[in-house]
Amino acid sequence: MKKISLILALMISFVITSCGDEKKEEEKITIGDNNTFETIDTEEATMETDTAAAATDTLQREEGVVEVQLTGDDQMKFNLKEIKVKAGQTVKLTLKHVGQLEENVMGHNFVLLKQGTDLAKFAQQAASAKSNDYIPQNTDKVIANTEMIGGGEETTIEFKAPAAGTYDFICSFPGHYIQMQGKFIVE
Ligand SMILES: [Cu+2]
The missing domain is CATH 2.60.40.420 (Cupredoxins -  blue copper proteins)
Known part of the structure; x- marks a missing residue:
């Protein structure tokens, strides 16, 4: 019985993980051409990318x-x-x-x-x-x-x-x- 519940727990956590990954996939951020004159925007975009990297x-x-x-x-x-x-x-x-x-x-x-x-x-x-x-x-x-x-x-x-x-x-x-x-x- 212990084994079965362990397997169940693993399966459930796998399903949860899979769903999570799919969601994260959609959150991928692609940076387009940055306007060199708008340096603030560029920095913000870079920060967003770093955050995504930590979670993806x-x-x-x-x-x-x-x-x-x-x-x-x-x-x-x-x-x-x-x-x-x-x-x-x-x-x-x-x-x-x-x-x-x-x-x-x-x-x-x-x-x-x-x-x-x-x-x-x-x-x-x-x-x-x-x-x-x-x-x-x-x-x-x-x-x-x-x-x-x-x-x-x-x-x-x-x-x-x-x-x-x-x-x-x-x-x-x-x-x-x-x-x-x-x-x-x-x-
Ligand atoms: Cu190994």
């Missing part, structure tokens, strides 16, 4: 750049199941480990994989590549990846969004990919 998971802060805030925790969970960006955008992705466990027991990374990659096979190869931060040596499957981090740490990478389509992202720490995976959607 993904945000187009400036033309061509999208910021993604991804977290991983001690329960082996990413906060995002889906990341949406647009083709041609530069993705500035920050992975933050919001747990407390150390990298050697609960390490997390973000690995974006090419389409058609066999996740189980890749994860197996990754698991035996400890010396390479759990990224298989000489792999041709990785589009972008962060370093492996432990509790309290964070890391940021920038990469060009690949061609439009749906891609998988995972954490390649041994045993994590089954729970820690999601879809990276390029529109």
Whole structure:
């Protein structure tokens, strides 16, 4: 029974979170051409953008750049199941480990994989590549990846969004990919 109520609670919180995200999506702010003579207006627009950034998971802060805030925790969970960006955008992705466990027991990374990659096979190869931060040596499957981090740490990478389509992202720490995976959607 405990398990069932836990699952229910998770489902409910997921639904609430999903609804919240949709609403936030609509609140995205795009700054148009600023009139250079109206400096006050420009400052206000910048402040609005900062506020939105604090409350939104993904945000187009400036033309061509999208910021993604991804977290991983001690329960082996990413906060995002889906990341949406647009083709041609530069993705500035920050992975933050919001747990407390150390990298050697609960390490997390973000690995974006090419389409058609066999996740189980890749994860197996990754698991035996400890010396390479759990990224298989000489792999041709990785589009972008962060370093492996432990509790309290964070890391940021920038990469060009690949061609439009749906891609998988995972954490390649041994045993994590089954729970820690999601879809990276390029529109
Ligand atoms: Cu992990």
